[in-house]
Amino acid sequence: AQSVTQLGSHVSVSEGALVLLRCNYSSSVPPYLFWYVQYPNQGLQLLLKYTTGATLVKGINGFEAEFKKSETSFHLTKPSAHMSDAAEYFCAVSDGGGTSYGKLTFGQGTILTVHP
Amino acid sequence: EAQVTQNPRYLITVTGKKLTVTCSQNMNHEYMSWYRQDPGLGLRQIYYSMNVEVTDKGDVPEGYKVSRKEKRNFPLILESPSPNQTSLYFCASSLYPGLNYGYTFGSGTRLTVV
Numbered sequence: 001a002q003s004v005t006q007l008g009s010h011v012s013v014s015e016g017a018l019v020l021l022r023c024n025y026s027s028s029v030p031p032y033l034f035w036y037v038q039y040p041n042q043g044l045q046l047l048l049k050y051t052t053g054a055t056l057v058k059g060i061n062g063f064e065a066e067f068k069k070s071e072t073s074f075h076l077t078k079p080s081a082h083m084s085d086a087a088e089y090f091c092a093v094s095d096g097g098g099t100s101y102g103k104l105t106f107g108q109g110t111i112l113t114v115h116p
Numbered sequence: 117e118a119q120v121t122q123n124p125r126y127l128i129t130v131t132g133k134k135l136t137v138t139c140s141q142n143m144n145h146e147y148m149s150w151y152r153q154d155p156g157l158g159l160r161q162i163y164y165s166m167n168v169e170v171t172d173k174g175d176v177p178e179g180y181k182v183s184r185k186e187k188r189n190f191p192l193i194l195e196s197p198s199p200n201q202t203s204l205y206f207c208a209s210s211l212y213p214g215l216n217y218g219y220t221f222g223s224g225t226r227l228t229v230v
Contacts (some may be wrong), residue, residue, distance in 0.1 A: 009156065032216070043120075043206060043221040044159075090158060102175070103149075104208075104219060106158040 002027045004092045004107035012113040015064040019063075021110050023091030032094040033074040034104065035065055039087045047089075049109065050074065061085070086114045118143045122207050122222035128230055129197055137192045137225045139207035146212055147173070148190040150182065153204040162205075165190055176218070197229045 007022040025031055032051050036044040048059025055067040061084075065076045074091060091107040118229075120141045128133055141148065151174075161174030165184040177183040179201055181193040194201060204226050208219040 004158075006158075036221075041224075044208075044219075044225045045221075046218050048220060103161060103164065104159075106151075106160075108156055108158045 001104045002031070002095060004091050004093050004105055005026065006089075006107035006110050007028065007089050008110055009108060009112045012115065013081045014085055019076070019081045019085065019112065021076040021089050021091075021112065023060050023065075023074045023076065024072055024095045024109060025074060027093055027095060029095050033065075033067060033084050034092040034094070035059065035063070035074075035076050036090045036106075037061075037087050037091060038109075044090065047076070080086070081112075081114045083114050083116065086112055088112070118220065120209050120220050121198055122205075122209055122225050125223065125225060127227050128226060129227070131229055132196050135194050135227075137194075137205060137207075137227070139190045139192065139222060140188050141190075141207075141209040141220070142188065143186065143209060143211070143220065145201040145209035145220070146187070148184065149208045149210075150180070150190070151206045152176065153206060153224075159206065162192070165207035177221050187210065194227075197227075199228065199229045202229050203227060212217060 005011040009063045018030045034049045037046050048057045050057045050067045058064045063078045081091045088109050090109050092104045123138045146167045150162040151159040151161045160176045163182040165171045207222040210219045
């Protein structure tokens with residue numbers, strides 16, 4: 001069974017400040033990990049994903065995330081927040097096609113607010 | 117343009133009146149899935165389909181039906197909607213998620229059952 005916990009349902013930062021959204025996962029097999037972003041009244045858009053290989057993954061819009069197996073974490077960061085980053089962010093885990101047929105299990109979501 | 121199209125975007129209905137939310141993808145994806153999104157709960161899988169005529173329950177299937185008669189379409193059916201099915205629904209597709217092609221999501225259907 002897989003699960004995802006996102007620490008903090010709301011995160012507020014100032015424009016230009018570091019963005020850090022936390023994600024911890026539980027998986028019985030090597031996980032595939034994802035971050036999605038949802039802008040108001042829109043669907044989910046893939047920001048980045050980790051499957052295998054390099055543990056630091058770069059995504060769109062200047063976001064990156066680091067897979068830390070020992071901490072079972074996949075935190076999302078961006079060095080300098082922009083007003084357009086305001087959205088809801090979801091971390092998700094997949095078993096890569098095992099018994100769950102690659103089902104994505106999502107965290108509860110974190111709403112990011114960016115202040116001028 | 118590669119996309120997943122859901123209709124309608126918004127729907128208000130009354131308890132017990134059957135409804136169908138349509139989902140269509142133009143990417144020749146084998147895998148399709150329905151999720152519902154509720155505040156504080158993230159997205160939860162309702163049903164999924166590995167290919168035509170192959171469907172299976174997700175985590176919250178009660179009160180829903182699906183069908184997959186064609187590869188491109190995966191409608192979600194609520195035979196007798198109830199207020200607890202008021203939610204934001206997303207359809208998603210993937211070439212094959214096990215190989216991590218990722219999911220493509222539709223724009224969502226906001227359903228209100230009164």
